[in-house]
Amino acid sequence: MIRPVSVLTLTVLLASCSPSDAPDMVVYGRIWTGDSTQPWTQGVAIRGNRIVALGDRTSLGRLAGSKTTIIDNRSNLVTPGLMDDHTHFFGGGLRLHTVPLRDADTPAEFIRRIGERALATDSGQWVLGGGWDHEQWEGAPLPERAWIDSVSPNNPVFLTRLDGHMGVANSAALRLAGIDRTTRVPAGGEIVRISNGEPAGVFKDAAMSLITEAIPAISSTQLDSALSDAVQHAVSLGLTGVSVVSATWNEVAALHRAVDRNALPIRVVVYLSLNLWREAADSLRVNGPGDLRLRIAGVKGYVDGSLGSTTALFDAPYSDAPRTRGLAVTSWDSLASQAILADSAGLQLAIHAIGDRANGLLLDLLATLDSINGPRDRRARIEHAQHLRPEDIPRFRQLGVIASMQPYHAIDDGRWAEKRIGRARIRTTYAFQSLLQAGATLAFGSDWTVAPLSPVSGLYAAVTRRTLDGLNPEGWVPTQKITLDQALRAYTAANAWATFRERDLGVLRVGALADLTLFDRDLSQVPSDQIMDAAINATIVDGRVVYQAEQEKPATDG
Numbered sequence: 001m002i003r004p005v006s007v008l009t010l011t012v013l014l015a016s017c018s019p020s021d022a023p024d025m026v027v028y029g030r031i032w033t034g035d036s037t038q039p040w041t042q043g044v045a046i047r048g049n050r051i052v053a054l055g056d057r058t059s060l061g062r063l064a065g066s067k068t069t070i071i072d073n074r075s076n077l078v079t080p081g082l083m084d085d086h087t088h089f090f091g092g093g094l095r096l097h098t099v100p101l102r103d104a105d106t107p108a109e110f111i112r113r114i115g116e117r118a119l120a121t122d123s124g125q126w127v128l129g130g131g132w133d134h135e136q137w138e139g140a141p142l143p144e145r146a147w148i149d150s151v152s153p154n155n156p157v158f159l160t161r162l163d164g165h166m167g168v169a170n171s172a173a174l175r176l177a178g179i180d181r182t183t184r185v186p187a188g189g190e191i192v193r194i195s196n197g198e199p200a201g202v203f204k205d206a207a208m209s210l211i212t213e214a215i216p217a218i219s220s221t222q223l224d225s226a227l228s229d230a231v232q233h234a235v236s237l238g239l240t241g242v243s244v245v246s247a248t249w250n251e252v253a254a255l256h257r258a259v260d261r262n263a264l265p266i267r268v269v270v271y272l273s274l275n276l277w278r279e280a281a282d283s284l285r286v287n288g289p290g291d292l293r294l295r296i297a298g299v300k301g302y303v304d305g306s307l308g309s310t311t312a313l314f315d316a317p318y319s320d321a322p323r324t325r326g327l328a329v330t331s332w333d334s335l336a337s338q339a340i341l342a343d344s345a346g347l348q349l350a351i352h353a354i355g356d357r358a359n360g361l362l363l364d365l366l367a368t369l370d371s372i373n374g375p376r377d378r379r380a381r382i383e384h385a386q387h388l389r390p391e392d393i394p395r396f397r398q399l400g401v402i403a404s405m406q407p408y409h410a411i412d413d414g415r416w417a418e419k420r421i422g423r424a425r426i427r428t429t430y431a432f433q434s435l436l437q438a439g440a441t442l443a444f445g446s447d448w449t450v451a452p453l454s455p456v457s458g459l460y461a462a463v464t465r466r467t468l469d470g471l472n473p474e475g476w477v478p479t480q481k482i483t484l485d486q487a488l489r490a491y492t493a494a495n496a497w498a499t500f501r502e503r504d505l506g507v508l509r510v511g512a513l514a515d516l517t518l519f520d521r522d523l524s525q526v527p528s529d530q531i532m533d534a535a536i537n538a539t540i541v542d543g544r545v546v547y548q549a550e551q552e553k554p555a556t557d558g
Contacts, residue, residue, distance in 0.1 A: 022065025023047045025514075025543055028057060029073030030522050032485075033508040034080050034493050039485075044078070046514040049542035053510065071545070073537055077522045079488055080508050081240025081515030081541065082455045083267075083495035085404050086383055086445035088164070089234075089244045090251050093226030094218070095449045096233065098129030102162060105136045107147065114159070115151030123154045126215055130160035130167065131449065135308065135416045142192060143168045145201025158211050162412075163450050165306035166204045169211050174199060177214035186210070188329035190311070205305045205329045223254040231258075234266055235547035237454045238517040238536040241267035243445065243499065245300040245350060245383065248273065255294055265546040267515075268294050269499045271350045274301030274338050281345035292513065297499060298348030300383065301339060302329050304358040307413055307420055312355035312387065319422040326355050336365055343380075344373045348500075350381040350404065356389045356425070363395050381443075381498060384409075385435075387421065388428045396440035402498045403435050404443050407462035407487070408451040414467040414476035426477055432462060433480045443498040444490035455491050459523070460532040462487040484524055484531075514543035 023045035031041045033054065043060040045053035053063060064070065099117040104110040110132055117127050134140050148157050148170035156173035160166065174180070181197040189207030192200045203211055218226075234242060244251065247270045258264040272280045277299045289295050305311025305327050310318055313326040339349055349366070353359045359382060366380050381402040386409065396403055410430035418426050428434060435442050444462070446453050460466075462482050465475035475481050482490075496506030504513045518538040523531055539547040 021047075022068050023052055023060075023063055024067070025069045025071065025540075026060050026064055027071045027073065027078060027516060027518070027540070028060075029078035029518060030075050030524075031078040031508065032080075032488060032524070034489060035507050035509050038509075041508075044508055044514070044516065046543040049514055049544075051508060051510055051512050051514050054508065071518070071538065071540075073518045075522060076537065077519040077524065079517050079519075080492040080506055080512075081539070082238050082491045082517045083241040083243075083499075083505070084234075084239055084445040084448070084453065084455060084491075085243045085443045085495045085498055086245055086406060087242045087448045087453065088246065088450075089230050089242055089268075089448070090223060090226050090247075090254070092233070092448045092453060093228070093230030094222070095129060095131070096226075096229050099127060099159065100131065101129065101159060102131035102133065104132060107137055107141065107143065110137075110143065111147050111151055114148055114157060118152035118155045118157070121155055125155060126173075127152060127155050127157040128159070128215070131162045132159060132168075133162050133308070133412075140416075142200070142202050144194075145170045145174065145199070148201070156214075158215065160208070161309060163306040163308045165311055166202060166309040167208045167211065168201050169203065170201065173211055173214070174201070177211050179210055183210065187331060188327055190327070204309050205311050205327055218250070220250070220254065220257075223250060224257060227251075227254050227258055228263065231264065231266055233453060235539045235541075236536065237456070238519070238539050238547075239266060239453070239455060240515040240517065240539060240541045240546075241269070241495070241505070243269045243271060243297075243350075243495075245271045246273050247271060247300075249276070249279065252296070259294055264293060265541055265544075267292060267505075267541070269501075270294070270296045271298050271300040271348070272296065274299045274335070274342065274351075277338055277342035277345065277347060280347055281342065284346060292501065292504060295499070295501075298350055299342050301335055301349070301351045303335065303351060303353040303362055304355050305329050306354055307386065307417060310420070313358040313361075314355040314387070314421065314425075315357045315360075315389075316425075318420055320419050325357070328358075332361070339365060340369070340372055343369050343378060348379060348381070350383050352383045354384050354386045356387045356392070359385055359388055360392055363392055363399065363401065366399055366401055367395075379498065379500065384447075386413075386430055387425060388431055390428050390434075393428065393431060393434050393440070394438045396435060397438050402441045402443055402494075404445065404498060405430065405432065405490075406445050406447040406451055407432070407458045408446060410465055410476065410480075411461040411467045412451065414465065414472065415469045427479075429477060429480075430465075431480050432482045432486075436482060436486060441494050441497060442486075442490045443494040444487065445495075456534050456536075457532060458491070459484065459487050460528070462490070463531060464528050466529070484528075514540060516540040520549070
């Protein structure tokens with residue numbers, strides 16, 4: 001790893017004077033405020049959980065009192081608290097302790113890791129996890145249940161592909177789920193079969209439910225533990241808030257338990273599964289949306305699948321699978337009716353669309369909401385918005401639709417996307433720059449566990465578009481690269497806007513909530529290929545340090 005430009009210790013000092021209105025904390029550094037009227041400053045003064053002043057070291061030093069904590073990040077970057085607008089947060093917490101397969105770069109390594117976990121698991125217990133990517137393997141073969149049977153004959157196994165739209169099960173899992181050659185394929189799904197018609201073990205999109213319904217439910221204790229692990233992981237990466245999509249009521253209950261225990265140091269916005277829209281609407285009517293710590297905002301639905309699973313829905317066939325255009329994983333009539341009803345109840349829509357046809361259909365639907373339910377500030381979101389027709393890009397601004405995107409996917413999928421959809425269609429794939437030029441709101445997240453939770457990785461991906469295989473040093477579809485400033489806005493102000501919290505979050509200004517992310521270098525001054533090496537010195541939420549990197553004992557002075 002390239003060493004940081006400067007490895008500097010956070011210095012915590014106590015100032016010498018004590019005016020009655022002194023701030024509780026002052027943070028120094030090279031501070032990017034996100035405010036176009038004052039984009040850079042040297043310090044932020046905080047009282048309670050709000051920002052009370054910004055300025056240079058001299059002026060803020062005069063404000064400090066004897067009990068003011070000074071955090072000096074030297075010349076390193078400080079930004080508004082970074083937010084992730086699209087996570088499967090509980091799944092991420094659970095995945096931290098399951099079999100890791102993301103970097104299993106051969107079938108042999110894939111099999112070895114599963115066998116290792118099976119040996120450490122009691123007989124009959126499920127082996128879960130995933131993150132595998134067959135595109136890393138020579139020839140890109142799909143895994144088969146026979147591979148897993150060879151190392152786990154007694155433990156049922158189900159492992160999802162990194163995009164979450166395909167999974168592989170072994171024979172023990174199929175037996176428990178009652179699946180054989182006669183099993184019918186659910187609408188919106190696919191069962192991959194071998195030549196004699198028997199299931200090969202791979203299930204796509206809606207068909208995965210055939211297996212997941214046989215997996216024992218997660219207990220409340222497991223959910224609480226997963227949330228705790230996920231939160232600690234998030235703050236260590238500089239995140240001050242996340243959106244949890246496709247959430248369940250059990251997950252919402254775990255979030256409320258964490259709030260009651262004062263164990264939720266980050267801000268969480270929840271989008272329940274679309275089929276729960278009635279319960280979400282009832283909750284909104286009776287309890288309100290919540291507060292700036294925990295808020296139920298809306299509902300999340302699905303139009304199609306994913307590019308890697310060849311289930312993203314396109315107008316034209318796949319270049320490498322010409323017999324398919326992808327899948328509508330939800331009945332369109334059902335999706336449209338539920339979305340319209342959810343919108344009529346005041347819920348914010350966040351709907352997954354990846355292929356160009358999926359995005360076009362969804363934009364058409366969103367364009368009707370004003371006439372059906374009346375005009376309002378709805379801020380509908382298209383989750384992923386990955387592959388767009390050129391003529392659909394201006395519609396995001398015209399309709400006020402937010403492009404909720406995950407930049408890491410571009411440098412991951414960019415290794416093989418062209419073989420899937422051809423050179424012409426990739427020109428408007430992950431079209432960050434085109435969307436911004438069209439005036440769209442571009443909000444960034446990770447899609448964790450599909451991609452790493454780290455916003456640093458996302459910043460690197462958006463700015464460089466260098467694919468993970470190192471084959472695109474100037475960037476994959478380089479015309480869609482964006483600047484660091486634009487990428488930071490997508491993780492801060494745009495995410496605040498996308499969740500109706502722009503008055504309090506996303507920009508460092510007087511009166512805003514004191515959420516900050518402190519880096520170990522100035523990302524604006526290092527070569528873009530070194531952004532990925534950045535780490536987090538500290539994370540501050542509500543004026544409180546919720547994460548601080550291990551370091552030498554800080555100097556203090558009273």
